Amino acid sequence: MADLALLDSPSLAALVPPALLAGLRSVGTSVAYADGALVQARGDASPGLSIVREGGVQIGNPGLDGSFVMTSVLGPGHCFGEMTLFGNLPRTHDAVAMGATVIDHVSPAAYERFAAVNPALTRAMLGMMARRLYAMLEFADDLRRLPLKVQLAKLLLGMARAGRVEATQEELGARLGVSRVAIGTALAALEAAGLARRRYGGVDVPDIAALQCWIERRAMLAPV
Numbered sequence: 001m002a003d004l005a006l007l008d009s010p011s012l013a014a015l016v017p018p019a020l021l022a023g024l025r026s027v028g029t030s031v032a033y034a035d036g037a038l039v040q041a042r043g044d045a046s047p048g049l050s051i052v053r054e055g056g057v058q059i060g061n062p063g064l065d066g067s068f069v070m071t072s073v074l075g076p077g078h079c080f081g082e083m084t085l086f087g088n089l090p091r092t093h094d095a096v097a098m099g100a101t102v103i104d105h106v107s108p109a110a111y112e113r114f115a116a117v118n119p120a121l122t123r124a125m126l127g128m129m130a131r132r133l134y135a136m137l138e139f140a141d142d143l144r145r146l147p148l149k150v151q152l153a154k155l156l157l158g159m160a161r162a163g164r165v166e167a168t169q170e171e172l173g174a175r176l177g178v179s180r181v182a183i184g185t186a187l188a189a190l191e192a193a194g195l196a197r198r199r200y201g202g203v204d205v206p207d208i209a210a211l212q213c214w215i216e217r218r219a220m221l222a223p224v
Contacts, residue, residue: 010131012051013077015124021077024121025051027114028106033097040081044091047084048107052076055101059093060174070174073098082129085111145220149186151176153215156196156205165203172203 013021030053033039039050042061052074059080060070071093074080083089085108106114115122142151155175159165167175173183187203190196195211197204205211 010128011075011077012079012124012128015128016121020118020121021051023118024106024111024114025053025104027110028104030102030104033101033103035097035099035101037097037101039095039097039101039103040091041094042091047088048081048105049079049085049111050081050095051079051104051106053102053104056098057101057103058096058098060096061093068174069177070171072175079128082125086125086129141221146218148176148178148182149189150215150218152183152186153190153195153211156190156203157208157211157215160205160208163205163208165205167202169198 016024028049028051033055039057054076056076057074057078057080058070059072059074060068062068080095081091084091142154146154152172155172156165159167165172169180169183169187173180176183187196187198191198193214195205195207195214197206
């Protein structure tokens with residue numbers, strides 16, 4: 001099984017020294033957003049890097065049928081927009097503020113000037129992008145091969161902090177693109193195996209090692 005630490009998208013703050021991140025923020029423009037405000041929309045063409053300073057951002061896409069599939073939730077120190085920065089590509093997802101949120105937006109020109117004298121920044125950015133691509137490739141293969149309860153188990157393992165996952169069943173369903181009912185059924189199977197325990201607003205994982213072993217026994221690919 002893949003190293004699940006690699007599947008948990010790292011923050012930029014975890015990859016660069018604090019002084020370097022502070023310097024990058026200083027060349028950007030800070031913008032405050034109210035809870036629920038749209039930070040960016042799918043198809044937006046304006047390039048640049050966005051760094052969450054305070055609050056959080058929900059990344060996902062609404063479908064034409066009104067459904068919403070959430071890709072990730074980013075908190076302080078995380079960034080997004082790197083594909084627009086390096087590839088001059090349009091935005092692929094909506095980004096919506098979660099609570100009062102402040103984001104530092106760095107233009108391509110400002111990034112290039114700063115990175116020219118701080119080459120460690122671009123090395124960290126490329127490492128972060130590689131890990132995100134790795135996670136997406138693993139996730140795409142999981143969708144084709146694994147039953148939902150195993151997909152959910154991997155998601156819980158990646159999200160768990162000190163044995164707790166702070167996400168509702170609706171939010172877990174949005175991450176996997178399925179209904180709350182489907183998530184409830186999958187969680188019931190994990191509960192019956194003693195691997196998860198539902199609670200209000202989240203899920204407890206009583207034994208991380210046991211959950212990882214359970215997933216490994218159901219892996220459909222050789223480990224990497």
